Amino acid sequence: MSAGCNSGYAMRMLSAGLFLLALAILPATPLPAQPAPADTADQRFQAIYEKEWNWRKQQFPGLDEDKDGAERIRRLPSVDAATQRERLRVWDDVLRQLDALSVAELSASERINFAIYRPQIVDLAADIRFGAYEAPFNADSSFWSELGFMTRKPLRSVEAAEDYIARLNDIPRYFDEQIVNMRAGLKRGFSVPRAVLPGRDASIAAVAELTDPRASEFFNPLKDLPASMDVERQESLRANAEAAIRDQVIPAYARLLTFFRDEYMVKARKTLAAEALPNGKAFYRQQIRQFTTLDLSADAIHRIGLDEVARIHEEMLATMREAGFEGSFADFLVFLRTDPQFYPKTPEELLMRAAWIAKRVDARLSRFFGLLPRARFGIEPVPADIAPFWTAGRGGATTYWLNTYDLPSRPLYNLPALTLHESAPGHSMQLSLADEQSGQPAFRRNGYISAYGEGWGLYAEKLGIEMGIYTTPYENFGRLTYEMWRACRLVIDTGLHSKGWSRDKALAYLRDHTALSEHEVTTEVDRYISWPGQALSYKLGEIRILALRAEAERELGADFDIRAFHDAVLAQGSVPLPVLDEQIHQFIAERKQTAEAKRAQTPSPAPVGAQ
Template identity: 60%
Template sequence: MIGNLVPINGARMSPWIRAIAFAGLFAGAAQAATTPDDTFRAIYTKEWAWRNGQAGILTSGEAQPGDGRLDTVDAANQARRLAYWNDVLAQLDGIDTKHLSAKARVDYAVYRAQIGNLAASQRFEQWQMPFNSDSAFWSDIGYVLHGDDLRTREDYRHYVDRLHQIPAYMDQEIANMRLGLARGFTVPRAVLDGRDVSIAAVAALKNPEDSALYKPFKTMPNNLPASDADALRKEAREAIADGVIPAYGRLLTFFRNEYLPKARTTLAAESLPDGKAYYRQQIREYTTLDLSPDEIHAIGLREVDRIHQAMLETMKETGFKGDFPAFLAFLRKDPQFYAKTPDELLMRTAWVAKQVDAKLGKYFGLLPRQRFAIEPVPADIAPYYTSGRGGADVYLVNTYDLPSRPLFNMPALTLHESMPGHALQLALSAEQRGLPGFRRDGYISAYGEGWALYSEYLGNEMGIYHTPYERFGYLTYQMWRACRLVVDTGIHHLGWTRQQAIDYLTRNTALSDREIANEVDRYISWPGQALSYELGYLKIRELRERAERQLGEKFDLRAFHDTVLALGSVPLPVLEQHVDAWIASRK
């Protein structure tokens, strides 16, 4: 306390001098307390707050928070982002990581890679190609606006303000795509047919209340005054009718009259401007590994051969008398393997999920509080959407074109997309205390998709695959991911055609024709992302086998799973270091 300060050098000080001296001591103490951890924390805290105020930022193909903003994606702002992240990288490179604490070193490894990927995306001007055959800015708007989270009058006011931003946002994205057209940086023409259906669905609306963006206003909180609710509904209807619908109309005209005719006729990422460097960067971002396309292609060929032998053995278990191509044709056509109604597919999926629920406690020590729903994929995107996609709160199942959704694949798909795959991993990450926002809300594909694919493998030990057909479904999903290594590098590095890729998947997997076509289009328009699954899975399997070999009877599968999930989404080299440290501690 100030009143009890000891006089310096035994001299008595006036209160004014004493206060100055104390302030100096206090400042010196604060300066002395600044550590490398503090410096690093200050950098990421400032950047994360800034990033949350930006619009349309993507990393690893996943939307970042962005505060729901939809009005700052123009070229000038994109240039400012590159300058900002380059400056952050320079600050990070000034930190001596040897002096960081163990926890901060993990944070640094995740964050340095994240900022490096964001800066690289700006450097290659990825923002000029703001969609692919799997997802698009115009269909992601509902997700970005967080319409399901509205609770208060302020929430609804904020949401209406964002609705007013959509026309300017659309116009900026059109301008960005024009820049991409001018330099040949576009989605390939070969995968664009039908991609305008979701734009046209909005552009053709006559009643704004039919828009999905109006849905939050159909069930507003009872404690909101009726006059306020009516006023907000009225403004939302006007914003959609006068702004949103015409903006989608302009986008549709641009897409059909300019983008389609001028989109590039090549497929390979390496054929883009500075394409070889661009594809290598995509590989680094999605795999977190420094592997060449040729190395990845070779790994894929090896895994395809290994899994094919297991598929042949499982085929024999079914009693089928024909050869492998005939068996695949049988699986694709026989009605016994397909649901007759969307509800049947959803219920069969839910039955798998409940079987998994009963087994989780045996394989995991820590389980999340979060529960997930099972819902059909929205109709406007279902024709070209993947068979299923899961998160912490919802598992979307595609009920469109039921003859393309074999039931024998549903156990593997459900393990991947719900528990113990994405739903478990993402929920545990969100519930972890003490993680910085950039880690809690970030997603690293090699880790997340590798874990989900490992979850399919775990279904064998959990007893989820009951018939040879379900085991074959598991193997065809394993084969599908191994084929991705071959197909992605084949298309983007070796010059494969779309038909070559389709034929390769048709020969090697029991996926339906629709699934194969949609998947190949996804790989063509989203270079590198498909590589993350198998490479992440192989690393987790490698780490488990290492732990089992080195620990012997001391190996605890539940503890191993908890260890893998403990860090949240991290690069594979960080995960490997973490598991190695765990193995050493168990010895």
């Protein structure tokens, strides 16, 4: 649910497509002229967010790149410091306007919109205020690798091909601005930790060291132009793309590679903690609020994590015994990590098993959901250039990306939980439904709030039990491993960024508590080190959704309908957890009132023997 965004982590999560937003930006421009004065609080608020959203689309035309009528995109993000300051000025002004409104005068629907919109603007502004754009990548994703996602979109017209080539020619300017920002970050001690940098230069070198432009991934979209396009025009476009890759793209990656190896890896900070950054305690607290939507301290989150780890470990022991394993827990983890029966032999086997699981889920969805999305998703392997450092899978509205790199680290017993989380009823389904909520403002349909989205994904894994998706104790242990993994994140993230944990301590904690492979343990811990706060959203979001379901079941009793509950959760789009609380409490009250009214209208049965 995140590419190449100018403002780092906050902007990474703006789009429901997760990695496909903001592939282009125009230079910062002032907001449009003020509209005529509005009469009501609703109208004043709507004028603010509609005006800001239209401005945001000018800044980030990639926000609606796949929508009908989307503007042509010929530039990559402007990320220079002056542009950042101008955007901060605009968002600070929006916050002043919002704070001048009387929220009590807003209608119920606009109060919900306000509770979603204001934190969104706060996060965008805070990300720039802390200077997060000076560290514009992490161990999981990077601005240079994410450019590869623009090669996945077919070029269906001459104009689309010309725009694509223009973006290729803009890569040197884009990289130069990023390098200036990273140098500024190095100077003030705001950088990605040195500990996670080794090997991250490989994806830069993969492009920088190319000798044949037509062998580049960036040339791929030109290979399959529409047959309706004039042959001579096709060849002209291919020649222009080849020149752009040879003269602009490859040299830009080469300069970035030199900078990365000779400067960044040498000068990057030796500390790990977010709290060790300039103004680090405030920065980490903001990251916690941004990714969890809750006002929790690092200490409180750490305690929640420890409690969850203890609870899940008992379930894992019970499942191990159910599988008939007689050794210790540590022995069982070794068995799961090493026995060949649990691992695919080919990428195709992994992809096909995931597709089979997804279709089994598909057959059961209507029993648990009343509203299903019109859109469909496909399953694709993670692109080779980013696969070594990516997670096992990731889901967007249209694609479930499955990592086929290093097959001995991709156990099949984890695949049902992964597929439920990333595809349906997890991310792909939730994001598609959010996009289809035509009655909601664009800032909601195109937004992604990690605590809600990742919490729902983890809830979807547990729902797989009721759906009958886990068929063996090993698959259920894989589910528990994934739940334990998310609980460990609460402990590790706060341990690393607030309690002085070392990388080795974090690696050992995740290794000892889960059946994740060593490759996954390493890539995950490095992700937490370089992306503070994001890992907290999964478990805290799931805990809240499970609590709301338990409350609904308790309050409604026999009137509880699982399909209606799920529809109520998903109808919200992507919302902060406190907003979800409010909406589900309203759902419970309305369902209870409806059920009581229906019973009141139903005549009581006549007494036995009455005439």
